[in-house]
Amino acid sequence: MTGAWRLGRRAALGMVAAGPLLVPLARRPRAQVLDRLSFQTDWRAEAEHGGYYQAIAAGIYRKYGIECDLRPGGPSLNISQLLLAGRVDMIMSNSFEALTYVRERAPFFTIAAIFQKDPQVLIAHPGSGVDSFEKLKGHTLLIGSGGRVTYWPYLRRKFGLSDGQLRPYTFNMAPFLADPNAVQQGFLSSEPYSIARVLGKPPEVMLIADAGFSAYQETIAISRKLATGKKELIQRFVDATLEGWAQYLKGGPGIEAANALIKRDNPDQTDDRIRYAIKVLNERGIVLSGDALTGGIGAMSDSRWRTFYDQMAEVGVFPKGLDVREAYTLEFVNKGIGRPA
Numbered sequence: 001m002t003g004a005w006r007l008g009r010r011a012a013l014g015m016v017a018a019g020p021l022l023v024p025l026a027r028r029p030r031a032q033v034l035d036r037l038s039f040q041t042d043w044r045a046e047a048e049h050g051g052y053y054q055a056i057a058a059g060i061y062r063k064y065g066i067e068c069d070l071r072p073g074g075p076s077l078n079i080s081q082l083l084l085a086g087r088v089d090m091i092m093s094n095s096f097e098a099l100t101y102v103r104e105r106a107p108f109f110t111i112a113a114i115f116q117k118d119p120q121v122l123i124a125h126p127g128s129g130v131d132s133f134e135k136l137k138g139h140t141l142l143i144g145s146g147g148r149v150t151y152w153p154y155l156r157r158k159f160g161l162s163d164g165q166l167r168p169y170t171f172n173m174a175p176f177l178a179d180p181n182a183v184q185q186g187f188l189s190s191e192p193y194s195i196a197r198v199l200g201k202p203p204e205v206m207l208i209a210d211a212g213f214s215a216y217q218e219t220i221a222i223s224r225k226l227a228t229g230k231k232e233l234i235q236r237f238v239d240a241t242l243e244g245w246a247q248y249l250k251g252g253p254g255i256e257a258a259n260a261l262i263k264r265d266n267p268d269q270t271d272d273r274i275r276y277a278i279k280v281l282n283e284r285g286i287v288l289s290g291d292a293l294t295g296g297i298g299a300m301s302d303s304r305w306r307t308f309y310d311q312m313a314e315v316g317v318f319p320k321g322l323d324v325r326e327a328y329t330l331e332f333v334n335k336g337i338g339r340p341a
Helices: 003-012 047-057 079-084 095-103 151-159 174-178 191-199 224-229 231-249 255-265 271-283 302-314
Strands: 035-040 066-071 090-094 108-115 120-124 140-142 182-187 204-207 217-223
Touching: 035 079, 035 231, 047 066, 047 231, 047 255, 047 271, 066 231, 079 090, 079 217, 090 095, 095 108, 095 217, 095 302, 108 224, 108 231, 120 191, 151 302, 174 182, 174 191, 182 191, 191 271, 217 224, 217 231, 224 231, 231 255, 231 271, 255 271
Parallel strands: 035 066, 035 090, 140 182
Antiparallel strands: 090 217, 108 217, 120 182, 120 204
């Protein structure tokens, strides 16, 4: 086409005055190009994953130039295998898995710890008098296979407990409800809520972290290759996630939309159950305690990792001599995001 055609088109758009061109041609707005990252949670959608849903619902990931593909987990899904196979960019993990990567020489590590306290609990019947770990002797303990190789060796040694007390836990409350002498495992924000609704009163709840078990929980695990090769992108993802958590715990803008996404992905969740979970996460300092009080949400420290490894090595869960520093990096956290005023 000729220059005359171009000028004529500008005139038709009302952009030409008599004489020289005074106003530039308006540019059509371009769609924002987002970097896509996939993140796999360890369970079905719940308030314990609320910060991620908040970051989606409130547009925080988008503000940081990210499209987050958030994938809910479930009881039959081995999310570590998904990470190892490269089918997902990052997964929700824990300190125990991070040390397992070191032991197995797998090229993965932890870049943030959302939960400063492990939210796993032991639950006793209301009025049973079993309100401390020192009182567990002589009681039937319903603990699943995962707990038996993580926190149980620590509790057994510290409080003089016995493997003979153990019975299987199959995520069914019936055996516990039928035996007033029983104590069962659970998550702070889940099983105590369900048990209270059945029994009409809250049970005794013992937070395993309060016994000195120092594992970080709900960590973010990633391959070293991705973390180093796309460092700026991963930093944006971490920052957006931590902002999401800071908003969610405070009931910030968009929390209703975030909870709607949770209920969409897991119809078993109700508004009342979600409110309960947020309440106990805040009351017990699951997210905002420990390193997070100074470093902000997601914070970690060398000393805390060393303490956890020493605890696990002392009871034979991990061999002595592992380089615990290979389990994590502090590069992406401790920047004060969400730190209490």
